[in-house]
Amino acid sequence: MKTKTESLAWENLRYDLHPWLRSAIESLGFATMTPVQASTVPLLSGNKDVVVEAVTGSGKTLAFSIPVLQKVSDRIYGRGGGDNDDDDEDTVEPVKRGHMLAVILSPTRELAAQIQTVIDGVIAYLPEYLKQIKTQLLVGGSSTVRDDLDSFLKEQPQILVGTPGRMLDFLKSNYVKTQSVEIAILDEADKLLSMSFETDVIDILKRLPKQRRTGLFSATISSAGDTIFRTGMNNPVKVVVKSKNITGEQSSAPASLQLAYMMVNPERKLTTLITLLSNYQFKKAIVYFPTCTSVKHFYSMLNYLNCDQLKFHSLHGQLSTKSRLKTLSKFTEGDTNVAKHILMTTDVAARGIDIPDVDLVIQLDPPTDPSMFLHRCGRTGRANKVGRAIVMLNNDSNEEDYIGFMEVKGVTLLQMPVPETPNHASIQNKIRKYMLEDRARHELGVKSYVGFVRYYSKHVASSIFRMAVLDYLGVAKLYGLLRLPKMPESRYVTNMPEDGWLGEPINMDTYAYADQLAEKSRLSTLEADKEKKIQDAKRRKELKVKNEAWSSKMETKESRQERREKVKRKRELIEKQLMEEESGDEKEAVEDWKDIVRKNKKSKSGNGIMQGSFDDL
Ligand SMILES: Nc1ncnc2c1ncn2[C@@H]1O[C@H](COP(=O)(O)OP(=O)(O)OP(=O)(O)O)[C@@H](O)[C@H]1O
Numbered sequence: 001m002k003t004k005t006e007s008l009a010w011e012n013l014r015y016d017l018h019p020w021l022r023s024a025i026e027s028l029g030f031a032t033m034t035p036v037q038a039s040t041v042p043l044l045s046g047n048k049d050v051v052v053e054a055v056t057g058s059g060k061t062l063a064f065s066i067p068v069l070q071k072v073s074d075r076i077y078g079r080g081g082g083d084n085d086d087d088d089e090d091t092v093e094p095v096k097r098g099h100m101l102a103v104i105l106s107p108t109r110e111l112a113a114q115i116q117t118v119i120d121g122v123i124a125y126l127p128e129y130l131k132q133i134k135t136q137l138l139v140g141g142s143s144t145v146r147d148d149l150d151s152f153l154k155e156q157p158q159i160l161v162g163t164p165g166r167m168l169d170f171l172k173s174n175y176v177k178t179q180s181v182e183i184a185i186l187d188e189a190d191k192l193l194s195m196s197f198e199t200d201v202i203d204i205l206k207r208l209p210k211q212r213r214t215g216l217f218s219a220t221i222s223s224a225g226d227t228i229f230r231t232g233m234n235n236p237v238k239v240v241v242k243s244k245n246i247t248g249e250q251s252s253a254p255a256s257l258q259l260a261y262m263m264v265n266p267e268r269k270l271t272t273l274i275t276l277l278s279n280y281q282f283k284k285a286i287v288y289f290p291t292c293t294s295v296k297h298f299y300s301m302l303n304y305l306n307c308d309q310l311k312f313h314s315l316h317g318q319l320s321t322k323s324r325l326k327t328l329s330k331f332t333e334g335d336t337n338v339a340k341h342i343l344m345t346t347d348v349a350a351r352g353i354d355i356p357d358v359d360l361v362i363q364l365d366p367p368t369d370p371s372m373f374l375h376r377c378g379r380t381g382r383a384n385k386v387g388r389a390i391v392m393l394n395n396d397s398n399e400e401d402y403i404g405f406m407e408v409k410g411v412t413l414l415q416m417p418v419p420e421t422p423n424h425a426s427i428q429n430k431i432r433k434y435m436l437e438d439r440a441r442h443e444l445g446v447k448s449y450v451g452f453v454r455y456y457s458k459h460v461a462s463s464i465f466r467m468a469v470l471d472y473l474g475v476a477k478l479y480g481l482l483r484l485p486k487m488p489e490s491r492y493v494t495n496m497p498e499d500g501w502l503g504e505p506i507n508m509d510t511y512a513y514a515d516q517l518a519e520k521s522r523l524s525t526l527e528a529d530k531e532k533k534i535q536d537a538k539r540r541k542e543l544k545v546k547n548e549a550w551s552s553k554m555e556t557k558e559s560r561q562e563r564r565e566k567v568k569r570k571r572e573l574i575e576k577q578l579m580e581e582e583s584g585d586e587k588e589a590v591e592d593w594k595d596i597v598r599k600n601k602k603s604k605s606g607n608g609i610m611q612g613s614f615d616d617l
Pocket of ligand 1: 062378
């Protein structure tokens with residue numbers, strides 16, 4: 001019987017790859033196939049559409065890149081591979097200018113760039129005597145569509161890799177012809193078919209020939225739902241690759257990945273993070289934060305705290321494509337002999353990113369979308385290398401229920417103790433000092449805090465992450481706030497400190513920006529505001545006097561009105577009495593009435609009420 005490693009030897013692949021491609025893979029040093037490659041490459045290189053769900057780090061990129069390169073080679077070298085006499089001349093057809101053969105889509109720019117690098121890495125082994133295979137990256141932010149077109153028409157790449165928005169803009173050009181596309185790949189397909197990308201992706205697929213091959217890949221494809229059926233696939237084959245956990249059960253996470261959680265007091269999360277990063281043995285870590293603003297805020301704060309031997313890098317969606325890619329390569333190339341490297345990021349770097357040496361992932365909070373949990377954790381424990389992922393959950397809340405919730409999804413997490421943080425108070429003091437040195441820092445902190453509260457409200461598992469139970473004060477302290485901002489959720493704060501101060505109150509008028517220009521502008525606005533306040537107070541005072549006169553007028557008017565009402569009521573009463581007496585002698589009654597009027601007219605001065613009443617008749 002063959003051992004597992006033997007059966008995964010490349011020579012056992014049930015498909016004849018082009019000789020150059022076979023030797024390129026060998027040269028890359030991949031001794032065996034991964035299970036997802038063994039099952040997917042023959043299907044997609046042949047004539048099958050595929051939907052592939054395989055755990056993170058299982059080699060899905062090569063599982064689609066090999067069939068893409070195989071199809072391109074078939075077309076430009078012929079089935080025989082161009083280096084022997086078996087070439088089927090009929091299949092060799094020059095790719096016309098403006099045409100391409102393969103389209104690969106990915107949800108993020110970083111991932112698209114990484115896929116291009118993987119394919120270029122294989123192409124690098126292409127013998128010189130064969131026609132070149134080229135790739136082109138199509139992502140927004142670093143070039144214009146015009147630049148992309150120029151380079152496309154000049155270089156004539158057969159493989160396009162890009163993000164949906166730019167790819168669609170590019171394909172819409174009259175210079176670009178899609179009739180020759182033989183294969184389309186959707187990497188992180190569930191994300192590409194989610195609301196944010198679906199329209200563009202379906203539009204792109206509709207522009208491609210119907211008889212093309214299509215491959216959908218992700219570690220969490222099940223969450224894509226019914227949109228899968230709109231991708232124009234033809235009888236797709238589903239490939240599922242799970243792993244076995246320590247107890248031998250099927251798991252949605254790779255076996256080499258240790259998953260853990262800890263219940264932490266929110267106020268202590270940053271100190272706990274610093275302690276973990278300082279005490280743990282690791283080379284590179286990725287720490288996930290909830291929002292772009294929180295990455296900026298904590299990045300600046302952690303650099304101020306000057307943690308020994310820790311080198312922080314910040315990556316988020318508000319940065320330009322250029323600086324995002326630059327940060328990623330700095331982190332990737334960071335020398336681990338000099339320092340431990342930590343990438344502080346958001347979900348923008350949760351999917352697909354493959355960085356060697358990442359052996360620790362920490363999540364300050366779980367992601368709002370549970371399927372992102374596996375993607376975040378899966379940045380480590382890749383390709384059978386050991387990795388550890390830790391998620392912090394808030395103490396004194398329902399968040400521990402998240403563990404059972406993930407268990408149902410095939411993800412088992414083990415509890416780990418929270419490390420001692422004896423330096424918590426001193427770190428808090430330093431953070432207060434950091435905040436007081438620059439008003440802008442506090443503003444960023446408040447923005448991050450508010451962003452976090454919004455983020456928390458977006459959790460899909462809202463019965464676990466409950467707004468009414470969140471420890472708002474603890475979170476505000478984690479963000480280093482001096483004072484709690486007023487927001488609708490403040491109604492949930494049961495122990496609201498006086499005026500929202502989280503420590504000693506400070507004078508907000510003298511709380512300055514470190515930036516001189518900003519401070520100058522603040523002071524002049526403050527001065528103008530003060531002047532405006534004085535003027536407003538003056539105006540209010542004048543208005544009050546005016547209003548008082550008016551209101552006393554209103555007073556007399558009102559009492560007159562009241563009196564009229566009273567008289568009216570009395571008159572109605574008398575009339576009613578008269579009406580009752582009327583029954584026997586109408587005439588007499590009328591005379592009586594006139595009598596009363598006369599009598600009362602005579603005694604005008606005698607009874608004020610009666611006088612008033614008859615005046616109004
Ligand atoms: N046959 C192989 N043998 C050994 N290593 C491999 C093999 N194929 C790919 N790898 C390596 O495995 C790592 C993970 O591969 P890849 O990035 O394709 O994973 P993935 O399944 O796409 O993960 P994710 O779901 O996170 O995107 C890469 O560093 C890659 O070089």
